[in-house]
Amino acid sequence: xxxxxxxxxxxxxxxxxxxxxxxxxxxxxxxxxxxxxxxxxxxxxxxxxxxxxxxxxxxxxxxxxxxxxxxxxxxxxxxxxxxxxxxxxxxxxxxxxxxxxxxxxxxxxxxxxxxxxxxxxxxxxxxxxxxxxxxxxxxxxxxxxxxxxxxxxxxxxxxxxxxxxxxxxxxxxxxxxxxxxxxxxxxxxxxxxxxxxxxxxxxxxxxxxxxxxxxxxxxxxxxxxxxxxxxxxxxxxxxxxxxxxxxxxxxxxxxxxxxxxxxxxxxxxxxxxxxxxxxxxxxxxxxxxxxxxxxxxxxxxxxxxxxxxxxxxxxxxxxxxxxxxxxxxxxxxxxxxxxxxxxxxxxxxxxxxxxxxxxxxxxxxxxxxxxxxxxxxxxxxxxxxxxxxxxxxxxxxxxxxxxxxxxxxxxxxxxxxx
Numbered sequence: 001x002x003x004x005x006x007x008x009x010x011x012x013x014x015x016x017x018x019x020x021x022x023x024x025x026x027x028x029x030x031x032x033x034x035x036x037x038x039x040x041x042x043x044x045x046x047x048x049x050x051x052x053x054x055x056x057x058x059x060x061x062x063x064x065x066x067x068x069x070x071x072x073x074x075x076x077x078x079x080x081x082x083x084x085x086x087x088x089x090x091x092x093x094x095x096x097x098x099x100x101x102x103x104x105x106x107x108x109x110x111x112x113x114x115x116x117x118x119x120x121x122x123x124x125x126x127x128x129x130x131x132x133x134x135x136x137x138x139x140x141x142x143x144x145x146x147x148x149x150x151x152x153x154x155x156x157x158x159x160x161x162x163x164x165x166x167x168x169x170x171x172x173x174x175x176x177x178x179x180x181x182x183x184x185x186x187x188x189x190x191x192x193x194x195x196x197x198x199x200x201x202x203x204x205x206x207x208x209x210x211x212x213x214x215x216x217x218x219x220x221x222x223x224x225x226x227x228x229x230x231x232x233x234x235x236x237x238x239x240x241x242x243x244x245x246x247x248x249x250x251x252x253x254x255x256x257x258x259x260x261x262x263x264x265x266x267x268x269x270x271x272x273x274x275x276x277x278x279x280x281x282x283x284x285x286x287x288x289x290x291x292x293x294x295x296x297x298x299x300x301x302x303x304x305x306x307x308x309x310x311x312x313x314x315x316x317x318x319x320x321x322x323x324x325x326x327x328x329x330x331x332x333x334x335x336x337x338x339x340x341x342x343x344x345x346x347x348x349x350x351x352x353x354x355x356x357x358x359x360x361x362x363x364x365x366x367x368x369x370x371x372x373x374x375x376x377x378x379x380x381x382x383x384x385x386x387x388x389x390x391x392x393x394x395x396x397x398x399x400x401x402x403x404x405x406x407x408x409x410x411x412x413x414x415x416x417x418x
Contacts, residue, residue, distance in 0.1 A: 001411070002027035003118040006108050008101070008125045009033075012331075014062045015217040016120060016143070019404030021065055027116035029070045030108050032077035035061040073107055080104065094173035101125040101179070118411060123148075127179055130186040139414065142187035144328075147200035149177045151326040155259040158325060165258050165287045181205065189414050191407075193329035194350035200326075212410045215350060217403035218334040218395060248277045248378045251317035251341070253310060254332050256301070257286040261323035261346070267367035268323075268374060270296040275378055282313050314339035318384045319377050324349045325364045338395045340388035344373045358391045 004027050005017040020026040080100040087096035105121075105128040119126075119133040120141045130140050149172075156169035184190060184206045191214045192198045202208045256262050262281070269279045279299040285292060292301055305313065314320070320336035320343045327349035334352060336343050343352070343359035353359045360373040377383050 001025055001118060001415070002114070002116040003120055003411075004028050004030065004113055004116045006030045006105075006119070006121040006126055006129055008104055008122065010060045010062075011122065011145070012216055013219075014065060015400055015403060016407070018062060018064050019217060019400050019407060020120075021069070022401065023404050023408055025408065026065070026069060027114045029065060030111065030113075031060075031070070031072050032080065032104055033060050033074055034070055034072035036074075037067070071111060073104070076103070076107065091170075094170070094176045097124065098173070098176050098179065102128065105129045123180055123183060124176070127183050127186070130183055134186055139189075139411070140187050141189045141191060141411070142183050143191045144180075144184075144197060144201060145193075146328040147197045147326055148180055149204050150200035151259070151328075152177070154326045155257075158258045162258060162263055165263055165291050167288065189410060191410070194327075196326070196348045196350065197328045210414075214403065214406055214410065215352075215398060216329045216331060216334075217400045218331060218338075218398040219400060246276070246381075248275075248319065248374075248381065249317045250277060250279045250319045250321055250374060251282065251313055251336070252279065252321055253282045253313060253336075254322070254330070255286055256281055256283050259325050260327075261325050261364060262287060263291075264323045264365060264367045264370060265321060266295050266299060268371040269299045271367065271371045272374060272378075273298050275375070277374065277378055280313065280317065282310070310335075311339070314341060317341060319344060319359075319374065321370070321374070322346070322349060323362070323364065323370055334395055334398055337391040340391050342377070342384055342387040342391055344370065352394070354390075354394070358387055358394050 003020050003025050005014075005020065007014070007016070007029075008031065010031075014029065014031075017026055017029040080103060084093075084096040084100055087093065087099075101124045105126050108126070109128045109132040116138065118139045118141060119129065120143065121129055123142060123144045123146070126142065130142065133140050152172065156172070159166055159169040181204070184201065188210065190201065190206060190211045192201060192211055193214060193216050195213055198208075198211050198213055201211060252260075252262070252265055254260055265279065265281075269277075273296050277298060280302060281299060282302045282305055284304045285301055295301065314336055318341070320333065320341045322330055322333055322343065322345040324330060324346055325348060329350035330345070333343045333345055333349065337352070337358060344362060345353050345359065346364040347361055348364055351361070353361050355361050360376070362369045362373055
C-alpha cells in the first residue's frame with residue numbers, strides 16, 4: 001500500500017512522511033517550500049543574508065526522504081508567505097491562512113501524483129485534495145492539527161474575561177472553521193493527537209466513529225543526547241541547578257499568550273514571591289506590555305530564543321510548567337521530559353504526564369492548584385532529580401518508529417472496513 005503525504009511547512013520535521021518511508025509505504029511528499037541541495041550548500045550566506053528566516057528556509061528539508069519522492073511549490077510558496085504576512089499585519093490572519101491553505105490544496109489537487117491508494121493531509125490545507133481523492137476512490141486521512149473551534153472559543157472567552165492581557169478577542173472566523181468541518185466530512189479517517197482534541201471535534205459534530213488518537217512523534221536530538229550522557233554545553237549560562245539545593249527554577253517555554261495560561265502562572269508566581277523560586281518565561285510574548293510590567297518580581301520574560309538556546313533553558317531549569325487552557329498536543333512537554341525535567345501541565349495538551357512519577361497533572365484555570373504543585377518541588381528539592389529517569393524513559397514511547405507502526409495499524413484497520 002502506497003501513501004501520499006501533503007503538508008504545508010515542515011510540520012514535526014516531516015515525521016509522518018519519514019515514518020511511512022521507514023515502513024516502505026511513502027509514495028510521495030508534497031509540500032509548499034522545500035530546500036533543494038544546492039541551497040543547503042549556501043547555508044552561511046543564507047544565514048547572513050536572511051538571519052532567522054534563512055535558517056528556517058534551510059531547515060525545511062529532510063535527508064531521510066529521497067528527493068525523488070518530494071514535490072514542492074517554491075515560487076508560489078513565497079507568494080503565499082508574503083500574503084500571510086501582509087494580511088496578518090492588517091489583523092486578518094485567519095483570512096490569510098484560509099486563502100493560502102485553499103491555494104495550496106488546489107495546487108496539490110492539480111498535480112499528477114505517483115500511484116497510491118491512500119492520501120494523508122493536514123487540516124485546513126487539504127479540502128480540495130480530499131475532494132479530488134474521494135472522486136478517485138482513494139482512502140483519505142485527515143490529520144487535525146488542533147482542537148478546532150473549541151480552542152478558538154476557549155481562548156476568546158479567556159481574552160474577554162481578561163482584556164488587560166492581550167486586548168479583546170478576534171471575531172470568530174466562521175469561514176475558516178467551516179472549511180475544517182467540510183474536511184471532517186470528506187475524510188475516511190480523522191487523526192487527532194490527543195484525547196482533548198478528540199473531545200473537541202466530537203463536540204463540534206465530527207463523527208466519533210472515524211476519529212483515531214495518535215500522539216505526535218518526537219525525537220531526542222543531539223543536544224538531548226548530550227544531557228543523557230551526562231555532558232554539558234560550555235555555553236550554558238549557569239550550571240544545572242538540579243542538585244537538591246538553592247533556588248528552584250521554574251521554566252515556561254512557548255508562546256506567551258492567554259491560551260497558554262500565562263496569567264495563571266503569573267498569579268501562582270505572585271503567591272510564591274516569598275519562596276526561593278524564580279520563574280523564567282521564554283518565548284514570543286503575545287501579551288500587552290502593561291501585563292508584562294505587572295508581573296511579579298520573581299518572574300523574568302526573556303523573549304524568543306533559538307532551538308539551541310531553548311535546550312540550554314531546559315538544562316538549567318528544575319521544573320517545566322504548562323498551564324495551558326487548550327493545545328492539540330504540546331511538544332514542549334516532551335522536550336522537557338527528554339531533558340529530565342518533571343512537568344506540571346493540564347490535561348488539555350495531550351496526556352503525557354503521570355502524576356507523582358513524571359510531574360503533576362493539574363486542572364486548567366486554577367492558580368491555587370498550580371501553586372501547590374510548584375510548592376511540592378520547592379519543599380523537596382530532591383524531587384526533580386528523583387523523577388529525572390522516569391521523565392527520560394517516558395519520551396521513548398513517542399518515537400517516529402512507534403508513530404509509524406500505529407499509523408499503519410490504523411490504516412489497515414480501516415482498509416478492512418472498506
